[in-house]
Amino acid sequence: MNFKQLQKDINIQFKNEDLLKQAFMHTSYVNEHREQQLEDNERLEFLGDAVLELAVSQYLYREYKHMSEGELTKFRANIVCEPSLEKFAKDLNLNEFLLLGKGEEKSGGRERPSLLADAYEALIGAIYLDQGFDQVITFLSDFMYPKIEPGAFSHAMDYKTQLQELVQQDGKQVQYKIVDEIGPAHNRKFVADVFVGSEKKGKGTGRTKKEAEQEAAQKALKGM
Amino acid sequence: MNFKQLQKDINIQFKNEDLLKQAFMHTSYVNEHREQQLEDNERLEFLGDAVLELAVSQYLYREYKHMSEGELTKFRANIVCEPSLEKFAKDLNLNEFLLLGKGEEKSGGRERPSLLADAYEALIGAIYLDQGFDQVITFLSDFMYPKIEPGAFSHAMDYKTQLQELVQQDGKQVQYKIVDEIGPAHNRKFVADVFVGSEKKGKGTGRTKKEAEQEAAQKALKGM
Missing domain, CATH: 3.30.160.20 (Double Stranded RNA Binding Domain)
Incomplete structure (x- = not known):
């Protein structure tokens, strides 16, 4: 787990690297390291989910001016959903960074879509707290928005x-x-x-x- | 309908007052004034909903540091929901500003909770577009967050x-x-x-x- 390399890969230098690490900390890992008083990534995921909803909403609002509220809502739901987030997470090899307990590791947690999607949202939350909303937009402009463009979601959108x-x-x-x-x-x-x-x-x-x-x-x- | 007065009441001077007006424009009004090529408030509501989710999420994240992700999610759902938004809207007398078609007016649309909640979210969307996220936070700090504090949601939160x-x-x-x-x-x-x-x-x-x-x-x- 080389969090220095990850920061290079995503073009973000964290002020507080613990926050970055926390984004990948599954509750099973925290439970196995109680003496360290760590915090798992669930609250960051709560925040990151809302950050992502807004970032995607404003992108769609601005790019698809003709779309009705109902269409925008459907489109957004197809982007901010487990299968899509898992894909975005895998594109960045985020599964390598997950911090899991032994049981979770053995049972294949590292490849579980929900854990990857959660970590992606938690990472967004960590970027937001450490760097602000504009940096989130830059991150998504580099790694997510371009994947929305070329019909990647055309299965959902006619x-x-x-x-x-x-x-x-x-x-x-x-x-x-x-x-x-x-x-x-x-x-x-x-x-x-x-x-x-x-x-x-x-x-x-x-x-x-x-x-x-x-x-x-x-x-x-x-x-x- | 005095939109100048509303801007004074909420301490915000819009650069684009049409955006403010659009926040109150129900689709029934637009349909009756087709010659004016107006846009209803539904896309603004789509955006405003996401802005509100983030604004409330970050408030709860920072103020309730002990709360689990599950509790935060439940708390947020009790704030960003139709009955609560209707209440926030009524506190600002937003029902006076709704622009409705004649049929909608006759059938009591002005007092309909869903229309008020939608207008509140659309107003948040309009403030966001015209003024930015920080101004939304200022608005909510003036008119919403204080109502979250004093046990207003204690029916939902034990x-x-x-x-x-x-x-x-x-x-x-x-x-x-x-x-x-x-x-x-x-x-x-x-x-x-x-x-x-x-x-x-x-x-x-x-x-x-x-x-x-x-x-x-x-x-x-x-x-x-």
Whole structure:
């Protein structure tokens, strides 16, 4: 566990490194080291969850100006949820840093999605306390927001339907064109353009035509 | 509807007064004034809800250092919920400012708890966008946090039980003493002291002995 290296990896130098360490401290570890009077990461997780909700909310509020409150809420729920947070945590190899009790370690706690998601939220809480909200935004801009962009959540969000509904209000039509195919047959990528009326509004790529169109629709929505 | 007066009442001068107005704009009003291309308050409510969650979370995190994540979560849910937000909204007479369609007005929308709670969250969102997070904290410090303090949520939080549980870990005993009664019989207030071991840890007042003891326990918890 090299917390110096972690700080380099995430571009943050903690004033209070104990706070960083606490973010990874599972209650099972604290219970096995009672003499050290440690505090587990649960309260940090409580705080970090709220920090993350706001950071993601304001990002979506600003980036997706056309989205209704209901759509924003659904989108946010798909980002601030265990499977997504586990993924963000694994991308940073946070599982290596978890401080677990022996029993928890043996039973596979290090790979448990809930522990990883909790640690991610606790880390956000620790950054917030030690560095402030702006640094959280910088962290998320480096390591999370870009993963929201390229259709990573398109399983949850049907952008084509959204674009269709938005455009109907103005009595216009949406059209998609596959304008290119890239790469060899076994690793083909498609490129789609989307037109609203006669105007080109977005371009997307994907491993299927539908994926490419979804991304194009998402880009169009962001520009409207 | 005097939005100038409202700004005086809440000690905030908006840079963009349209944003303030939008916080009170119910979708029924927007639907009746389509020619004006207004935006209702729902997206602001989405954002404001997240701002409020963080503001309340960090307040509780800092003020109640002994509380577990589970207790903090329960406490927060009792503050950021429709009945509480309705109360905070009414304390500021926000119902006067709601912009409603005619049907909504006739059917009593102005007194509907959900509309008031939504407007309160939207107002928080508007303050956040126009003024930033620190101004939200100032606003809540003026108009909300003080109402969290004096046992307003004691129906939900059993502080005596919490104190008992905390103190038991150290093998100490909790004792309450009613040390004063204030006011005439029909408007009597009780004053309770709480002792942990031999040390006085808190003083509380309330309209019943139990209320006074609950407040004393809460004060003791805050100091521990």
